[in-house]
């Protein structure tokens with residue numbers, strides 16, 4: 001079942017994408033998430049020291065987390081890709097930190113190709129806080 005905010009989140013991600021700071025790759029990405037009734041969006045932000053680049057997903061999540069958000073209800077990611085955009089491994093792990101099994105993850109592109117994912121498929125076996133507990 002698709003989330004009632006699905007289209008609004010995709011629209012917010014497309015909007016955020018237009019702020020992408022991408023002088024090196026020229027590849028714009030946008031993300032938008034819903035948490036506690038509020039939409040937080042973000043774009044990718046590159047750096048002359050390439051490894052310091054922050055992806056759109058992490059920008060949106062860190063904006064939300066720094067406002068006190070701890071659980072993502074739904075998140076949309078968009079780029080101008082052939083099929084739905086595929087988040088990098090780092091972002092998959094960061095999404096996992098604030099997702100649960102109900103979190104809906106919309107991967108889409110500018111043509112409207114959209115897939116609904118859940119965390120178990122996005123990053124099977126992702127590292128969790130409980131993995132630091134020897135009793136588990």
Ligand SMILES: O=c1ccn([C@H]2C[C@H](O)[C@@H](CO)O2)c(=O)[nH]1
Nearest residue numbers: 025027029044055056086087088
């Ligand atoms: O899911 C993704 C994949 C890539 N990028 C960014 C990082 C970099 O700025 C550019 C090319 O990798 O796209 C994202 O923001 N999200």
Ligand SMILES: [Zn+2]
Nearest residue numbers: 055088090091
């Ligand atoms: Zn990423």
